[in-house]
Amino acid sequence: MKLIKYLSILLALGCLAVSAKQKNVLFIAVDDLKPLLNCYGDDFAVTPNIDKLAEAGTVFQNAHCQQAVCGPSRVSLLTGYYPDTTGIYGMGGGKYKLREMHPDILTLPQHFKNNGYATIGTGKIFDPRNVEDDWHGPQDAISWTKFFGKNPYNAQTGGPKAGHYHDPEVLALAKLVEAEGKANGLKGKPLRNYMRDRGAGPAVECYEVPDDAYKDGAVANRGVEQLDRLKDSEQPFFLAAGFLKPHLPFVAPKKYWDLYDRASLPLAPFQHAPNGAPDCAIGDYVEARTYGGVPADGTISDTTQRELIHGYLACVSYVDAQIGKLIAKLKETGQYEDTLIVLWGDHGFHLGDKHLFGKHTNYEEATRSPLIIANAGLQTGTASAAPVNLIDLFPTLCDLAGVVTPDGLDGVSLVPILKDASKSVQKYAASLYPINGYMGIAVRTKDHRYVAWYKGWRKPGWCGNRYQDEPKFVELYDYVNDPLETKNLSGHPDYEAIEARMMGLSREHVAYTQRKQFQTVED
Numbered sequence: 121m122k123l124i125k126y127l128s129i130l131l132a133l134g135c136l137a138v139s140a141k142q143k144n145v146l147f148i149a150v151d152d153l154k155p156l157l158n159c160y161g162d163d164f165a166v167t168p169n170i171d172k173l174a175e176a177g178t179v180f181q182n183a184h185c186q187q188a189v190c191g192p193s194r195v196s197l198l199t200g201y202y203p204d205t206t207g208i209y210g211m212g213g214g215k216y217k218l219r220e221m222h223p224d225i226l227t228l229p230q231h232f233k234n235n236g237y238a239t240i241g242t243g244k245i246f247d248p249r250n251v252e253d254d255w256h257g258p259q260d261a262i263s264w265t266k267f268f269g270k271n272p273y274n275a276q277t278g279g280p281k282a283g284h285y286h287d288p289e290v291l292a293l294a295k296l297v298e299a300e301g302k303a304n305g306l307k308g309k310p311l312r313n314y315m316r317d318r319g320a321g322p323a324v325e326c327y328e329v330p331d332d333a334y335k336d337g338a339v340a341n342r343g344v345e346q347l348d349r350l351k352d353s354e355q356p357f358f359l360a361a362g363f364l365k366p367h368l369p370f371v372a373p374k375k376y377w378d379l380y381d382r383a384s385l386p387l388a389p390f391q392h393a394p395n396g397a398p399d400c401a402i403g404d405y406v407e408a409r410t411y412g413g414v415p416a417d418g419t420i421s422d423t424t425q426r427e428l429i430h431g432y433l434a435c436v437s438y439v440d441a442q443i444g445k446l447i448a449k450l451k452e453t454g455q456y457e458d459t460l461i462v463l464w465g466d467h468g469f470h471l472g473d474k475h476l477f478g479k480h481t482n483y484e485e486a487t488r489s490p491l492i493i494a495n496a497g498l499q500t501g502t503a504s505a506a507p508v509n510l511i512d513l514f515p516t517l518c519d520l521a522g523v524v525t526p527d528g529l530d531g532v533s534l535v536p537i538l539k540d541a542s543k544s545v546q547k548y549a550a551s552l553y554p555i556n557g558y559m560g561i562a563v564r565t566k567d568h569r570y571v572a573w574y575k576g577w578r579k580p581g582w583c584g585n586r587y588q589d590e591p592k593f594v595e596l597y598d599y600v601n602d603p604l605e606t607k608n609l610s611g612h613p614d615y616e617a618i619e620a621r622m623m624g625l626s627r628e629h630v631a632y633t634q635r636k637q638f639q640t641v642e643d
Contacts, residue, residue, distance in 0.1 A: 153465030169444030177494030191247035200514030243362030323411035370431025388472035396608035407478030570622035
């Protein structure tokens with residue numbers, strides 16, 4: 121009996137030890153990364169490290185951001201709420217500050233910190249314009265045990281200072297043109313336009329420098345450094361590494377450009393607005409047109425398009441290599457098996473389709489983003505076609521790490537899909553975009569997208585219902601028969617039942633967020 125009792129005590133202590141050890145989290149954010157990856161079926165991208173990561177978990181093939189622009193997308197993901205719940209639709213200019221609008225809101229890293237994790241961040245996690253607006257300091261300081269600012273990265277000893285450009289001719293031209301513009305009394309946007317029109321601040325740079333000459337190599341260095349420091353800690357960690365590429369400008373070390381043959385890169389096969397789409401669906405702003413070498417308006421030549429696509433892919437391969445360094449360090453330090461790994465892009469990116477090079481729409485290429493969850497101890501090498509939202513990450517990571525999920529989040533746990541990739545946890549993914557005086561609400565199911573465009577939209581600090589009973593314009597797309605979104609099928613007799621169903625889902629989303637709206641401090 122004494123032996124049995126002794127063994128029972130040992131077993132109980134062992135169970136306590138196991139339950140006390142929680143999974144670490146490596147949280148990898150990639151700016152402007154669309155699912156242009158081998159593990160998503162792309163034939164051109166050279167992404168061996170991301171593809172290997174996909175084999176260790178589940179690829180969510182139908183994941184969507186909640187707004188296709190950096191700041192609101194990241195606030196949404198990191199709080200677990202839709203933008204139309206929080207009222208945060210933009211960044212910069214003193215508006216849409218997370219803590220000014222919602223002082224007591226709980227973020228994902230803050231919640232893990234409150235539950236015993238060391239939360240460490242480096243690179244771009246929040247868009248700083250939504251938090252302290254300090255690109256050098258912490259991003260929402262309350263969320264982190266330690267945060268290393270976005271700009272003051274240290275390159276390896278003897279390496280060039282991390283920055284946007286390194287080609288001496290590019291730097292000299294920028295300095296000359298900027299001085300000319302300032303001498304003519306220009307500043308702000310007029311100065312930037314002046315520099316763009318004279319080719320300064322180009323959209324691309326291919327130059328032979330080490331990886332950490334650009335900022336993402338320095339982010340990887342910092343992440344590797346922290347993994348070394350954490351290897352002997354008994355405290356679980358939540359390490360967030362935010363990579364800036366492939367955000368414009370498309371700059372990467374030459375060796376990553378050399379992975380691709382530019383002449384063989386395909387252009388977008390359909391480069392027009394969808395037939396029957398409302399004018400409000402596409403704005404005048406095209407991100408690439410704000411950089412040197414890209415015309416401010418009119419047609420972007422095939423040659424320039426291929427250069428931009430080449431630059432984008434070079435940046436994707438460059439970031440893939442940095443991700444590989446983090447995962448290799450996890451394995452080297454013996455932390456790999458105990459670490460959940462999540463890779464996400466904050467939104468997609470148009471690469472010539474609709475003649476756009478940027479995000480800022482409610483279309484598939486802008487809202488669809490990569491999402492991979494690996495090392496969850498569940499299925500591996502699987503892919504899910506179920507519609508999911510990026511806000512679903514918050515409750516999912518809580519479930520996987522054994523952390524209690526906060527009440528009231530808009531996101532839902534994806535663990536059922538991680539257990540069985542044929543499952544679905546929600547009827548649709550929802551994205552929104554305010555543009556041209558309209559608010560577009562998009563719902564995406566497995567096969568269709570429905571976008572309702574409402575005249576007028578809510579401003580910061582205003583949480584009433586300005587949506588009219590009926591949208592002004594509607595779009596409907598069928599990705600089985602028209603994956604390139606060439607035609608708006610709203611009103612087509614063959615789609616009457618589908619449109620009615622999608623309309624019902626759209627109204628369901630609007631009604632839900634109208635009930636959930638947070639009151640801001642201005643109210």
